Amino acid sequence: MNTQVTIAGVTLKNPVMTASGTFGSGMEYSRFVDLNRLGAVVTKGVANVPWPGNPTPRVAEVYGGMLNAIGLQNPGVDVMLERDIPFLKQFDTNIIVNVCGKTVEEYVEVVEKLGDESAVAMLEINVSCPNVKEGAIAFGQKADALYHITAELKKHARQPLMMKLSPNVTDIVEMAKAAEAAGADALSLINTLTGMKIDIYKRKFVLANKTGGMSGPAIKPVALRMVYQTARAVKIPVVGMGGIGSAEDAVEFLLAGATAVSIGAMNFVNPYVTEEVVKGIEDYMAQCGVEDINELIGAVE
Amino acid sequence: MEKRRKENGRVLSQKEIAPQIFDMWIGTGLAAQARPGQFIGVYPRDKSTLLPRPISICQADRERQALRIVYRVAGRGTEEFSHYKEGDEIAILGTLGNGFPLEAAEGKRVLLMGGGIGIPPLLAVAEALSGTLGEAGADIRTVLGYRDSGLFLKEDFRRYGAVYVAAEDGSVGIRGNVMDAVAAENLAADVIYACGPMPMLRAIKGYAAQQGIDAYISLEEHMACGVGACLGCVVKTKEINRHSHVNNARICTEGPVFEAKEVEI
Ligand SMILES: Cc1cc2nc3c(=O)[nH]c(=O)nc-3n(C[C@H](O)[C@H](O)[C@H](O)COP(=O)(O)OP(=O)(O)OC[C@H]3O[C@@H](n4cnc5c(N)ncnc54)[C@H](O)[C@@H]3O)c2cc1C
Numbered sequence: 020m021n022t023q024v025t026i027a028g029v030t031l032k033n034p035v036m037t038a039s040g041t042f043g044s045g046m047e048y049s050r051f052v053d054l055n056r057l058g059a060v061v062t063k064g065v066a067n068v069p070w071p072g073n074p075t076p077r078v079a080e081v082y083g084g085m086l087n088a089i090g091l092q093n094p095g096v097d098v099m100l101e102r103d104i105p106f107l108k109q110f111d112t113n114i115i116v117n118v119c120g121k122t123v124e125e126y127v128e129v130v131e132k133l134g135d136e137s138a139v140a141m142l143e144i145n146v147s148c149p150n151v152k153e154g155a156i157a158f159g160q161k162a163d164a165l166y167h168i169t170a171e172l173k174k175h176a177r178q179p180l181m182m183k184l185s186p187n188v189t190d191i192v193e194m195a196k197a198a199e200a201a202g203a204d205a206l207s208l209i210n211t212l213t214g215m216k217i218d219i220y221k222r223k224f225v226l227a228n229k230t231g232g233m234s235g236p237a238i239k240p241v242a243l244r245m246v247y248q249t250a251r252a253v254k255i256p257v258v259g260m261g262g263i264g265s266a267e268d269a270v271e272f273l274l275a276g277a278t279a280v281s282i283g284a285m286n287f288v289n290p291y292v293t294e295e296v297v298k299g300i301e302d303y304m305a306q307c308g309v310e311d312i313n314e315l316i317g318a319v320e
Numbered sequence: 321m322e323k324r325r326k327e328n329g330r331v332l333s334q335k336e337i338a339p340q341i342f343d344m345w346i347g348t349g350l351a352a353q354a355r356p357g358q359f360i361g362v363y364p365r366d367k368s369t370l371l372p373r374p375i376s377i378c379q380a381d382r383e384r385q386a387l388r389i390v391y392r393v394a395g396r397g398t399e400e401f402s403h404y405k406e407g408d409e410i411a412i413l414g415t416l417g418n419g420f421p422l423e424a425a426e427g428k429r430v431l432l433m434g435g436g437i438g439i440p441p442l443l444a445v446a447e448a449l450s451g452t453l454g455e456a457g458a459d460i461r462t463v464l465g466y467r468d469s470g471l472f473l474k475e476d477f478r479r480y481g482a483v484y485v486a487a488e489d490g491s492v493g494i495r496g497n498v499m500d501a502v503a504a505e506n507l508a509a510d511v512i513y514a515c516g517p518m519p520m521l522r523a524i525k526g527y528a529a530q531q532g533i534d535a536y537i538s539l540e541e542h543m544a545c546g547v548g549a550c551l552g553c554v555v556k557t558k559e560i561n562r563h564s565h566v567n568n569a570r571i572c573t574e575g576p577v578f579e580a581k582e583v584e585i
């Protein structure tokens with residue numbers, strides 16, 4: 020049975036990855052799962068300098084999911100290179116670093132620093148960050164801005180670039196095509212859906228930031244639809260995520276056209292979920308007589 | 321390092337010890353590694369409520385392999401737990417957090433200060449201090465603050481030393497909060513261990529700084545992972561934190577107990 024997939028020249032032993040921001044840099048969950056079993060570990064978003072993030076409360080539970088407004092707290096790319104990459108290097112898995120910034124120049128700085136680290140297999144670019152030069156509209160919410168940042172980063176990147184699309188747009192396909200046209204090597208989606216929660220007794224927002232990104236099982240149908248639309252519209256590989264918590268969920272995304280999947284919020288519900296999904300996909304393949312996992316990709320009829 | 325894990329425990333007993341306050345013993349192997357001040361994440365079964373509820377360990381019985389939790393019904397998760405019966409399975413993640421530094425109490429006058437639903441973890445502290453410290457021992461006094469006459473755990477603390485009670489509505493003990501009780505009773509101390517609502521912890525931080533007392537406070541924040549991965553549960557710190565490289569520490573892993581002077585609350 021073959022569970023191996025390839026994304027932009029990077030071979031994954033299986034299509035199961037972690038979703039950025041939900042798995043730290045692997046250290047915490049390595050006490051629950053064997054990182055060697057995973058196709059890739061995607062790190063928390065990292066910027067050129069440390070970011071303090073938002074005030075608390077930063078997380079809230081909602082029906083079938085959660086909201087987060089962490090505000091991209093991170094220790095900066097230098098700490099990532101000195102501490103987190105050496106930790107992850109001990110494992111036989113791919114390291115994908117998620118990158119954030121407030122200006123194109125900040126992203127470029129991070130991408131260049133990571134370029135010298137050969138252990139980093141791929142870069143995932145979080146374009147849901149507010150663009151401070153464009154009135155804080157996220158880079159990923161306007162096709163021309165997304166095209167521009169992708170093209171610019173492509174000039175500086177030494178690793179394949181995976182652009183992580185925001186679902187908070189009118190037409191996900193337009194965004195996907197803009198990133199592809201600008202030279203993106205792969206796409207990942209979806210990032211969180213912007214949401215809100217209000218405490219009716221206090222008449223206050225539950226999150227200090229008022230709004231937060233929604234994730235978890237409740238967003239899965241939306242994510243699946245967007246992955247399906249995107250995968251049909253572009254030639255580059257697509258990584259699907261949004262509410263995945265079981266092998267069945269993961270296979271749905273593969274059938275919709277994803278080459279690999281990321282697991283996020285469900286790590287909080289079941290710290291063993293990533294390894295269980297790897298095993299579950301193998302069981303599904305055995306049960307359904309699937310010899311090669313690549314047969315599943317986009318095979319929905 | 322302790323073996324942190326998610327497992328199914330079994331409810332050994334549960335009873336309501338004050339209005340909406342429940343006292344549950346859970347049979348679980350996690351009892352062997354529990355330290356005073358640590359907590360567990362309790363998962364509701366209802367799949368629309370996904371995240372583990374952080375609940376302090378009130379007592380750990382190693383021989384019986386059991387953990388005691390005492391909690392207030394605050395919402396959907398705790399409401400569900402309150403209906404669990406003896407023999408039911410209960411999914412828990414643990415043990416989480418750092419716990420109180422007990423060494424700091426050796427040979428000292430200790431004040432345990434608990435407010436409301438912050439009272440339970442201090443019982444484990446009282447028990448450990450009375451049992452483990454050698455000849456020097458520790459002189460333990462406890463101040464418990466309640467909203468009204470719905471007292472709970474007071475008798476449990478009595479076994480370990482004098483207990484002073486404050487109630488906001490003045491129906492029992494001293495009218496006011498734990499700080500009012502400290503003033504009224506003139507309670508001197510070298511070390512404070514405290515858990516309770518934020519205004520109380522702020523007052524203790526100020527009092528300890530003024531009096532030159534070492535104070536260790538257990539903080540609360542909304543959590544998602546409970547294991548340090550999501551950065552949801554931070555508190556502002558005075559110094560740059562070693563892990564985050566910013567002035568933020570994770571309450572779930574570097575806490576919930578902090579030295580009062582280290583945190584900006
Ligand atoms: C380290 C720690 C120890 C705690 N120990 C105890 C204890 O021993 N006894 C006790 O009664 N309570 C304790 N709490 C508070 C307890 O976690 C909340 O009351 C509980 O999570 C409420 O869940 P719910 O589903 O009933 O409420 P809901 O309001 O339905 O919960 C919705 C979401 O908000 C979170 N949440 C709500 N209130 C709080 C809160 N005060 N703190 C953190 N998260 C919250 C829930 O976990 C859940 O994710 C502790 C909290 C922390 C952080």
Ligand SMILES: Cc1cc2nc3c(=O)[nH]c(=O)nc-3n(C[C@H](O)[C@H](O)[C@H](O)COP(=O)(O)O)c2cc1C
Nearest residue numbers: 038039040064087145209210234235261262283284
């Ligand atoms: C607590 C938390 C933090 C996140 N941080 C990041 C981040 O730093 N960068 C990023 O690109 N996405 C981040 N995300 C989005 C996830 O990677 C993922 O796209 C989204 O949560 C949907 O997947 P899920 O439903 O499986 O969680 C975060 C999500 C959560 C819940």
Ligand code: FES
Nearest residue numbers: 544546548551572
């Ligand atoms: S709850 Fe996730 S880091 Fe503390």
